[in-house]
Amino acid sequence: MKSYCLEISGDFACFTRPEMKVERVSYDVITPSAARAVFESILWKPAIRWHIRRIEVLAPIRWINLRRNEVASVISTHNVQQAMTEGEGDLAIYVEEDRQQRASLFLRDVAYRVHADLGVRDDRSDPEPAQKFFAMFERRAANGQCVNQPYLGCREFAAAVRLITDPSSERPPIAESRDLGWMLHDLDFHNPSDPQPVFFRAQMQDGVIEVDAKGGAR
Secondary structure, three states: OEEEEEEEEEEEEOOEOHHHOOOEEEOOOOOHHHHHHHHHHHOOOOOEEEEEEEEEEOOOOOEEEEEEEEEOOOOOHHHHHHHHHHOOOOOOOOHHHHEEEEEEEEEEEEEEEEEEEEEEOOOOOOOOOHHHHHHHHHHHHHHOOOOOOOEEOEEEEEOEEEEOOOHHHOOOOOOOOEEEEEEEEEEEOOOOOOOEEEEEEEEEEOOEEEEOOOOOEO
16 A cells, blocks of 8 residues: 545535435535545556545635526436437437426535545456556656546536645645534445445544544544
8 A cells, every 4th residue: 555645626516415315415525435536537447446544624614505407307228228229219308398406505615635545456457566556646646647537526526636745845724623423435335236325423623534444533
């Protein structure tokens, strides 16, 4: 394993609380699973695993209410299969007929410093040494390269990402402590056909949330 640090920032973010159903309401800060997705957007391979260890909140927690036009449905898998079989089919969603207006509570002007460990699986099929993967990530992160655009919870909220080589020389996190309540840590894929959400009790102390590998906050 090797540890890395990224600064992640953006104008808007939404790390949706699953209990809110249709209306999108964000958690107070980025979740470990959303942070992991940012690291994976720079480098992901079956041979590696990212483990989020610490989240530092760099900007005050601020909110914004927005109403957005969305469509109420998704394209039917049956229609997709039929189109693949027959070579034709109706795969369109007609926005004028399917539009719904929904209220959302987003975060604004967010900035985080996230520490993560890059682990290389012992049972990987790739015989290359672990150092190969470390070098790949360092090169890609330093050059701003990514597999897909990093985002802050929702794909329309693009994230700016910067590799931090010396966290001690960076600005400190916010001087605020609060109990953030139960937060999604990640999904447990031990049963791939039925992944289960794992939650943890998030505690922010002087702007820092410590996260362990088992889905708990220290």
